[in-house]
Amino acid sequence: MQVRKTRVFTHSLLASALMLGSVTAYASTLTVSSPQDPGSWDPIDTFLVNWSSVATNIFDGLTYRGPDLKLVPGLATAWEELDKGSRIRFTLREGVTFHNGEPFNAQAVKFTFDRLLGEEGARGPQASNYSAISEVNVIDDYTVDFRLAQPDPVLLTKLAGYGAMIVPPQYITEHGDEHFNRNPIGTGPFKLADYTPRESVRLDAYEDHWAGAPKLSQVNYRFISEPATAVAELQAGRVDIVIPPTIPIGMIDTIKNNPSLSIVSVASPTVEALRFNTKSGITADERVRKAIIMAVDRDAIIDSILAGEAQSIASFQGALSFGYDPELKPLPYDPQQAKSLLKEAGIKPGTQLQIDVRGNDSTFGEVAQVIASYLQMVGLNVSIRPYETNVLLNDIIPAGRTGDMFQQKWGGWTFDYDNTAYLMYHTGERWNPYDSDPKLDKMLEEQRSLTDQAKREQLLQFIARYTQDRVLEIPLYNVNALYGVNNRVQNFQAAPDNRLRLNEVYIAE
Incomplete structure (x- = not known):
């Protein structure tokens, strides 16, 4: 067996990258305006940025990429390329649970990618992003090998988003795909508490998250498709953050001229x-x-x-x-x-x-x-x-x-x-x-x-x-990605790709 490259990361590095240092939960609620209900919360069903704006907080991937665009560990603590790059071995984080208490382990990783690359995934838009993976083999409870049909120089980044989010085998097997679409379970810092299609979704803090409890107790997403309405709700204080691409250019000055609000503009890939x-x-x-x-x-x-x-x-x-x-x-x-x-x-x-x-x-x-x-x-x-x-x-x-x-x-x-x-x-x-x-x-x-x-x-x-x-x-x-933000929102980092991880955000009283 030939080892080409090894990269090992520690929990402390990830904590630094995610700005995770506190386990104190703050009794506060954040309200976010999102322009679109993605229609399904299943990672393999979607390609929408508005899905990821919410679901980045529900799910974790093997890797994670934050607003600084640096790739760091997620549910995998280390990985190494073997056999001249035809195989990648991932060492998995221990002691992690899904929101329903189901354990995260190598079987969950295998189930996730077998499902993504199988019949269910073929009906969605994500499978072709991961076609380089030929199979996932379980080595032990916390080690998996990804065998590659061909190289994919972007694969590690792809594992940080969308279709590669790790899902719970027992839960999906018991309840089925349709139930999972509306009632997702992940390992992320927030768990879905309530979902009203085309109106809103409420996330509650998952205090047993492997990297520590979020500072917010609750995040409410309101699906507001009309930009003027979203900005009006921001001005009225009923919304704390308006995410891209909602804010019309013509309303930038309206937000800037309000002393309680700010426009955050960041270069984006869009x-x-x-x-x-x-x-x-x-x-x-x-x-x-x-x-x-x-x-x-x-x-x-x-x-x-x-x-x-x-x-x-x-x-x-x-x-x-x-x-x-x-x-x-x-x-x-x-x-x-x-x-x-x-x-x-x-x-x-x-x-x-x-x-x-x-x-x-x-x-x-x-x-x-x-x-x-x-x-x-x-x-x-x-x-x-x-x-x-x-x-x-x-x-x-x-x-x-x-x-x-x-x-x-x-x-x-x-x-x-x-x-x-x-x-x-x-x-x-x-x-x-x-x-x-x-x-x-x-x-x-x-x-x-x-x-x-x-x-x-x-x-x-x-x-x-x-x-x-x-x-x-x-x-x-x-x-550019334009965010409208109430100044009482603290520790907010504007994500170039709209994938907001909100576990370190809190509300100044």
């Missing part, structure tokens, strides 16, 4: 794009897609609508993403060239074009209206169709039933272009209902197998250039 139906309609023509991009002044949108709280992008990733190419420039704003390309493609003035958007995203609603105006100036007649967010994401886009263009907001929470590019461009993926490109598929698969990070970065940068050449979307901007 990028916005309008993606194309490349299969049918006028946007099946690459010349039309290029013309649409060149017709839109994206820098003006950032300055006028987003108040500078965003950066322009040339590919569907921000500057913090591994694979970002600072030398790659966006296609220029050139309405005359756009008109020439449309004429060359035989598109007549007044041709109809439909853009599908998330109906509760007021800021992007403004952006879409401006884009429609730009496109009208080059002869396209644009209609904007708003959808309820869950309908757009769960039904319209995956089924390939969008208009010519559709809004895609992507968290890119791993800060690695693989997590975006593979899911957006690989044939058959949920977010790629229209396009199939064997050459692109091959490159996406190849970069996952590279252990040389410099070579992998070069290939990811080439993929970004290739997708720009194929004009698969309008890359719009990388937006």
